[in-house]
């Protein structure tokens with residue numbers, strides 16, 4: 135039986151670096167809540183959340199998972215996100231269903247790189263936050279330093295709600311039930327701190343408190359969740375998930391003190407696709423028309439499509455009808471489910487604030503809004519990092535192109551960080567992901583789930599060719615084969631255009647030297663060169679061609695003759711116009727701990743990069759380096775940066791402009807192209 139009131143629901147997502155213990159913590163919470171009889175473990179492949187065969191084999195989460203725990207009259211929907219940077223797509227998808235981001239920090243490792251990235255993500259959605267310090271039984275944990283690092287990262291609102299006892303064998307409450315723990319001066323201090331920030335968030339409570347009145351537990355609980363929503367309190371709790379220490383306490387804290395969906399503003403829904411479309415008034419109550427957000431879509435070739443839907447308004451039953459996005463077509467819910475690890479359990483009703491799953495709804499895509507109001511509705515997208523790691527792929531079996539395209543579409547539907555494109559210029563199918571591990575897992579999914587095996591290779595760089603000075607070209611095409619001959623002669627001028635101007639063809643022929651009817655044939659011949667280029671087989675652009683003279687023959691002049699003459703006259707002119715190869719230049723922004731600055735700038739210089747600026751990030755430990763570099767030099771930057779910074783660096787990259795490649799590089803590329811051409815002939 136699902137919760138009947140939004141106030142009785144909690145939606146939390148476990149976020150944090152891989153290996154911090156999120157999935158194990160989820161398992162311990164499921165055990166504490168009686169969902170599983172025996173606590174499963176990552177090492178034995180028996181957890182409820184990491185149920186996928188690939189997850190069991192690798193012993194880390196790849197996809198987000200979900201389960202519900204009932205505690206103290208509340209239904210807690212628990213989302214477990216993958217933690218390794220390569221699988222951030224799963225976290226981006228799952229966070230769309232959450233009201234509170236719970237950051238799990240490994241006590242032995244401190245704040246790790248992906249925790250910072252996920253924190254940015256949670257903050258961009260204005261989610262209330264909490265911190266769980268896990269593995270408190272690990273040896274040599276420096277708790278004071280750890281708390282300082284947490285405050286550094288999460289701000290001064292981060293205050294302990296409990297504290298680890300000596301050796302991590304228990305946790306000591308320092309918020310409500312501190313009496314009896316008077317020996318712990320530290321706990322008492324912590325209590326004062328947290329209590330004060332909670333009370334500060336509620337003016338009426340503040341007055342009562344200052345007036346010496348006793349504050350009741352209920353008043354405190356209400357103020358606590360309000361303070362979490364406003365961000366003035368980020369509770370810190372301690373656990374050892376494996377030893378099941380602090381896990382029941384965490385469950386109680388979530389049930390009793392964390393905000394319900396009715397208190398959290400939730401995602402913005404707009405009445406149109408445009409960014410400035412009016413915002414829809416969404417009320418988290420059961421007695422209004424249904425609005426739901428399909429925040430994650432999973433696709434299984436056997437089970438089909440399953441959409442995780444956050445009910446944002448109204449009540450869903452099998453009879454609920456809804457339309458998607460533009461409200462053109464209406465469907466009936468028919469079956470709704472609660473997801474419990476790998477299982478879907480059918481239920482009869484779900485209220486605003488709850489998370490359900492709908493099966494086999496083909497039209498639903500991630501981020502779609504389902505609604506019964508008959509208006510258009512769209513949700514603002516969760517910002518996902520741009521995938522930078524690219525590979526060109528082709529099916530191993532000829533004729534499987536269509537099947538491959540379908541498999542890729544399905545995978546990109548469930549993963550916002552997996553993108554496939556067809557490069558019109560290089561004619562390649564290119565896939566992009568966060569890193570090599572991400573792409574490896576995607577290819578494994580393709581094989582396991584869609585029986586699709588592919589060949590991969592680094593994608594081609596989309597070079598271009600152009601000319602740099604004005605020049606003239608001439609060609610006379612004359613062929614005498616038996617009776618009818620071919621004749622056409624063309625004189626033309628070419629001029630470089632500004633970058634991005636493309637191609638301009640003009641004619642300025644004196645006195646009808648070439649009859650008008652042959653001009654299109656000349657243009658065709660010239661355009662033949664644009665596609666193939668003149669240096670290394672890349673498209674030529676940013677050039678103006680002016681045909682100004684020529685000769686024709688009353689009998690032998692044919693279109694084909696002028697097409698040939700136009701082509702070779704153009705090639706003749708290009709050869710004299712100092713042609714160059716242009717390469718794509720990208721803007722790259724690298725974020726690294728300060729100690730790596732020297733290495734990074736040195737490396738970028740070695741990659742023909744230009745450093746454009748540097749900035750210290752707030753907090754002082756991280757620096758951003760802005761640079762421009764040729765795409766060809768940073769194609770595999772992902773793995774290089776990872777190696778240089780022990781995985782602590784990150785970067786963003788975007789296309790900037792085209793620029794001529796240096797002469798020696800041009801020669802290498804031209805030689806390679808000539809060789810490839812020779813081999814294919």
Ligand SMILES: Nc1nc2c(ncn2[C@@H]2O[C@H](COP(=O)(O)OP(=O)(O)O)[C@@H](O)[C@H]2O)c(=O)[nH]1
Pocket residue numbers: 150151152153154155156157158159175176177193194195217238268269270373374375376377
């Ligand atoms: N000793 C100890 N080991 C833990 C704890 N939590 C997780 N682990 C182990 O750490 C590894 C990674 O845990 P996992 O739950 O997969 O981390 P996740 O990547 O954050 O989901 C596994 O081998 C777990 O058994 C803990 O609290 N104590």
Ligand SMILES: [Mg+2]
Pocket residue numbers: 156157158194195214215216217
């Ligand atoms: Mg995990």
